[in-house]
Amino acid sequence: MDFLKSAVASAISKGPAFGYSFGDRVDLDDSIWTLYNGTKRDDGSKCSIFSFDVSANKSRLPLARNALRKLRTLRHPGVVKVLDTVETETYIYIATERLSPLSWYVKRKSLSEETIKWGLHNIAKTLKFINTDATSVHGCIRPASIFFGESGEWKLGGFESLSSMKEDDAILPKYGSLIPDAGRYMPHEVSKGGWDVIRQNPTHAIDAYNFGTLMFEVFNGSYSGSDQLGQMKSIPPSMQQPYKRLLNPNPKARLSVGQFLDQGKRIGGFFQTPLIQVTEDIESLGLKAEDERNELLGKLDEVADDFPADFFKMKVLPELLKSVEFGGGGAKVFSTVMQIGAKLSDDEYETQIIPVVIRLFANPDRAIRVCLLDNLPLMIDHLPQKLVNDKIFPQLVTGFTDIAPVVREQTVKSVLTIVPKLSDRTVNGELLRHLAKTANDEQPGIRTNTTICLGKIARNLGTGSRAKVLSAAFARSLRDPFVHARNAALLALSATCDLFSEDDCATKLLPIMCPTLVDKEKLIRDQASKTMEIYLTRIRKYASAMPDTVLLSPGLSSSGGSTAPRMGTPANDTSWAGWAISSFTNKITTASGQMQSNAASQSAADQRPSSVPPAVPTSSKPTSQAARSGLVLSNTKSSTSIPAIISPDPAAAFNDDDAEDFGGDWGGFGDDDDNGFGNGATKSATKDEDEDPWGTPSVTAPTTSYDDKGEPDFAGWLAAQSQGKKTTRNPLPKGLSKPSASKTTRPIVGGRANTTGSAVVAKKVVLAPKKPEPKVVAKKSKEDEEEGWGDAW
Template sequence: MFKTLLSKVGWGELPSSFGYTIGEKVELPFSWNWELHKGQKKSDGSSASVFMCAKKDLDPAQAMAAKNAEQVSKTLRHPNILRAFNSIETEGGVYIVTEEVVPLVTAAAAEGDDDGPAIWGLFQALDGLSFLHSSGFTHGLFGPLAIWVTNQGDYRIGSFELCQKGLDTGSAIAARRRVGPNSSGLPEPPSAMQNGGMPSVGIDMWGAAVLMAFVFASPRARMQLDLRQVEKEIPLDLRKAFMELENPKPLRGRSPLADIMALGFFQQHPAVQVFSFLSNLQLKSPEEKEAFFEGLPQLLEGLSEGVKKRQVLPELLTAQRFPGQEAAHLLPSILKIGVKLTEEQFREKVAPLVAQLFAAPDRTIRFRLLTSLGDMIEFLDDAMINDKIFPECVNGFTDSNGPIREASMIFFVPRLKPKTVESRVLKLLVKMMQDPEASIRTNALICVGRVSGGLPAASVNQTLLTVIGAGLKDPFSPCRCAALQTLIATANNFTAEELAQKLLPGVCSRFVDPDQAVSDVAFTTLPKVQEVVRQKVAERRAAATAKEAGAEPTSTKAEETSSWAQGGSFYNQISALSMDKVRQKFMGSVAGSMNQPGQPAAPAGVQEAPPAPAASCFTLTGAPVQPRAPAQLGGGGSKMTSSSGSTKFGKQPSGGAQLDLDLDDEPAGGGWGDEDIFGDSHPSQAAKADDFGDDFFDEFDAPDLQQT
C-alpha cells in the first residue's frame, strides 16, 4: 500500500525501521501544506495518524516551517499537546506519526453528546497554550485550525510550523498565510496587531479568542465566524475575558490565560472538576482521592452520556490500575457509566475488570462489587458468573462480615447453574437460616424460593420445607412474611400431604401473629394454598377414576352407607317422612334441657323459634354428647346460635349447663350415616331405608332428653 502511494507522489522510500503503515488520506476542509493519513502500528495494529508534507511543493520558508514542526513535535511533552509517536525526514518529505486525531472543524458530535459547548476541550486548549507560554514558546498559529480531537473527544494542540521562542508578532502574522492552515470562514488577525508594543504572545491571545468564539458559536455561525456577532453567545462569566483576548495588551505580570482558567465558570464546571482531578490523580493524597470518588457519581450527572463513555470511563479504568484503594472507590462510578454501554462494549471494557476485582482479597472491593452487582448482572454472561466470579466469591456466603454475606446471595443465586445451586448453594442458604442477622435469614429464604423453579423437586422440596418452616417461626416479622409469600409462590412444588400436614398448620399459627402485616398475609395465604391442595386432591381422584374406568363397579360399604349430605337412598326416604313426631321429640328435648332445676323458664311472650328444616349439630355442655345431626333434612338449614347466654328458647343464666348450638349447613359428605343411626357397622344388620319402625323415633324418648 505504501509503495503504491509513493509511486504516485514520488517521495522515495521510507526505511524499514519506520514501524508504521500509511493508509487512506483524510480530507481536510482547509488548505494546508500537510496531508493527513490514517496509519497503523506494525507491531500491534493500533491506530495512529500520519501527517505528511512533500518537500517538492515547498519554498524554502515552508520547508523550514515543516522541519520546525517535526522538531517541536518530538520535543514538547504535555497532556494537551498532540503526542508524536515517531517522526522522520526523508528526501521526499517530512512524516510525523501521532495519536489518532481529526481536525476540530470537522469533528462531529459523537453519539450521546449534547449540543452544548465543549467546555473541557476549551479548557484543555487554553491549558496547553498556557504551558507553551510558561515555557517561553509562542505558537503563532493557535486557533480552531490548530486544534485536533482524539477519539475520546480530548483537544490537542498541533500545527507547530511557527512555534518557537521569542517569535515576533508581526513576523508571525506575515507568515501565517504562507505556512499555516487557512480557511475562508475564519477571521484574519487585525492589522493593528502588527504595530509595536504588542506582546510576543499577542497573536496566540487573539487565536484563543477565535477558538472561544468557535466553541460557543452555533454550527451555522461557525461557517463564517464573525467575532462581533458571536460575542453575544459567549457566557457572561467569560465575556470580559473574551474581549481581553480579542484585544491583547502588553502583559503586566503573568499570562492572562491562567486567570481565565481560574474563573468559577471553569472551576465549577463538572467536566473540568472531574478531568482536572483525574489528570493529577497521582499527586493527590488518599484523603483527597476518597472524598473525590465518593462525590464522583453526583458530578457525573452533569455530563453528557457521550462524554462519560468516551472520556470519563477510559480515565477511570486507567486510574483503577494504580496501587491503593482507588479500585474500591472508583467502582461505583465505573459501573454507573458501564451500565449505559451496549452489551458488547460492557463485555469488552468493564467485564474483565469486574472478574479481576472479584479475585482481589480486599473486602472493601468485594463489598462494592456485590452491592453494585444488581446494576451489571444482566451484562455478565452466565459463563463468566459461574466459572470466574462465583468461585472467587463463594466464601462471601460465610464471611464474618454480615453485609458481605447478605450481598453475596441476592443477585448471584438466580444466575448460577442448577447443578451448582443444588450441590453447593442450597446447603449454604439453609445454613444462613441460622444467621444472627435477620435480613440475611430473610434474603436466604427468598433466594431459595427464587431458584426452586429450576431445580428437581426431589432436591429442593426438603430445603423449602426446612426454610419455610423455620421462616414461619422466625422472630423477625419480615422473615415470617417472606416465608408465607414464598409458600404461595412454591406451593405447587409440594404434595398435598406436605401442604396439609406440614405447612398449613404453620400458616394457621400466623393468624394470631403479633404483627398485623404477617397476620394479613397469613389470611391471604390460606385460601391460595388450600386451593392448591384441592386441585391436587381432585387430580388424584381423577387419575384414580381414569385408572378404574371400564372396570365393573362393586358394591362397597361406603356406597351402602352414604352420608346424608351426599344424598343416598336413605336421605331420599327420610326426607319424605312426616317430621311432626321428630320435631315434637326434638324440641321437647331441647326445652327440657333448658329448663333444668334451678333455671327459670322462658319468659312469657317469647315465642319459640320455628323449627329449622335441618339441624347440623348441637352439643349440650354438661350432658351426654348426642349424635351429630345430619347436614340437611329434606331442605335447607337454618342457623341457631347461643350468644351471651341467651337463645331463642329463653335466657340461660350463667353457671348452669350451657347450650351450644351450631346448626350451620354441613359441607358435602358430612352428617349422619346409616351406621350412626343404627349403631352397627354391618350393612346387613341395618333396617331397610323405607322401614324405620317405631324404635327409630323412640330414640328421642331417652330419659336424659325428656321434657321436664
C-alpha cells in the same frame, strides 16, 4: 479515493516499514496535511495518520518537516500524542492517537458553553507552556490546528510554523506566508509589516491575537475576517473584557495567553467552572480527604452531561478505579464508576473494569465487598459466565460465613443476581450448602431473606432434589419465631406450588401449613388461608380426574357375573350416627331353630364324645380386642426430633448433582418441641410420651389368612356354636366381644394349655384348610424413606 489509497499503499511498500494501516480519509480544511483514520497492525488499535505528499506540495515541505521535528521533541499533555513517524523523499507520515478535528464541531455549533470554556482552558495551558517555558511562537492557532483526542480533550497540533525566537533560521518569519489561509488569521502588525516584525514584538503577541480569533469562532461558529471581532454578543460576559485585551491592536500592550489563563482562574473567574475544577482535581483524587473526595464526586455528577463521554472513559474512569482500589474511595466512588461503565462497550468494559472488579472481590475489606454486592446488578450483564463461576463466586461465598451480619445479608441478596451465571453443579452443590447455613442464622432478617431467595431461585435448582430441599426449608421457616420469616415461607410456597407433585402438596405441605391457620399473628393467618387455598384448588382439580376406586368389587367373578353383596349400607339412613354396615345382611334366612341358654350349651358340652377336643374357655382367649377381631390397628405415635443445623463440609465433593440429596441439610417434618432456632427444650423419650395419649395399646397384626378376602368367617363360627361347644357363656363373634376388664398376659398363638391352671393358653381352632403364613418383612414405605432424610439436622 480507491486510487489514492492504492497510491499510498504503493508508496509505503517502496519505503521504510510503517506498522500502521490506512483507513478512511478525514476532511481537514486549511492544512497542508491529509488526515486518515488508521489502525495499528500489531494489535488493531485505532490511530490517525497525517500524510504529506512531497511531490504534490513541494513548496510547503519545510513546514511539514518542521512539524515532524517539533512533534518528535515537544512533549506536553495538551499536545497531540505521536506514535510513529516515517520520512522519505516522496512522503511524510505521522501516526498519532485517534483524533477528530475541532472544526467539525464548530461548524455544527454542537459545543456547549461549559465545554468550550473547558477546551479553551486546555489550549491556554498548552500555549502558556509554549510561549513561556519553550520561548516559542506557535503562529497557527485556529480550529483546523486543534483536535479532539481519545479522551475528548482539546489537543494542539499544527506545528508547521512553531518557531523559537532564539533560532536564527526560525520557520515562521521565512515561511509564515505559506500557511494555508494565513491572511484571515493574520494580526494587524503582520499584515502591515510582514512576518519579520514578530521578532520586534513580545513572543506571545501573535499567539494571543490568534487565541482571541479562536474564541470568537468557537462561540459563533464561523469567522471570516478581523472586521467581525467586535461582535461580542455570543461571548460570555465574564470573558468579554479579557477578550478585548487579547485583540489589542498594539502588540506590546496585548494580553498574553498566560495572563488570560491566570485571570480566568481567579476566585469567581470565568475558568472557575465545575467542569474545569473536576478536570484539575481528578488526577489527585486518591490523595484527597473523604470530605474533599465527596465534594468532587458531587461536582462530577453535576457536569456529567457536559463532559464528553470519551473523557469519562479515558481520564475520569482510570482515576476513579485507582481511588477505589488503592485510595479508599469506597462506595461513593464505585457508584460513579458504575454509572460511567454503563456507557462503555463490552470490549471497553472487559479491558478497564472487569480486571479491577476481580481484584476487588479478593480484597478482604468489608466496605468494598458490600459495595461490590450492592452494584453487582449493574455489572452482571458484562461479566462472562465462566468468569463468574470460576473466579468471582469462589470469592463471593466467603461472605456467607462472615462475622458481620451486613456482609452475610448482602451475600444472600446477591444470589438472585449471580445465580443465572452459575453452573448447575455449583447451584445444587456449594450454593445450597451455604444457604442451609444462612437458613439457620442467628439474625432473623437473614433467615427471612434466605427463604425469599430460595423461593426465587427454586426453578434453578435440580429437579432431583428441588422438592425435597424446598419443602424442608419452608417447613423450617414456618416454625420460625420471627413473623416475617413465617410470612416469607407462605409467600414462597404460593410462588412455588407448581414445583411440587400433588402427592407432596397433600401429604407434606398442607400438613405443615395447617398450624399457621391459627397463628397468633393475623398477617400469618390471612396469608396461610390464601396459600392453602392455592394448594387445595390444585389438589381438588387433581382429585376430580382420579377414578372413583381402584379396588375390584368383591361380588364380581372372573366370568363377569355378579352376586348380591354380602355387606350392605342402609339406603335410607343418611345420618352420621346411623349403622354403617350390617355384617349379617345375607345371613338372616339361614338363622333357624331356637335360641339356647347357657345351661343348655353346658349340657350339650358334657355329652361330647371322648374323641372331640374340649372347647376353649372364653376366659382363656386373648383379651385384646384387635386379636379377636382380626383388624389391623396402629396407634403408635411417630415423633421425629429435629436437631440443630449441621454445617456442611466445604470440602465435600459432588459427583452427581441430580443424585445428590440435600434433604438432610434442611430438616424434616417432625413435631418436636425444638423449633430449630435455639429456643426449644429437648424432650426425653420417656415411656409415657411414646404411648398413645388416648391409652390405646399397640397391637400386632395377625397373620391368619382368610379365604374370603380377609373377612371374618361368621358362618364357621355359627356352625361351631351349633355343635354345642362347652363354654361358660356364649361368646360374641370375633371383633364384637368386649375386652377383658383385667390385663392379661399376651397369649402365645399355637401354645399348649397349662395343666397347672396358673396360665391358660388358647388353642388355635382350624376352621378351614390352613394356608402357608406369609413372611412378614418390615419394609419402609416410600414416604418413610423420604422423611428419613431430615435426620441430618
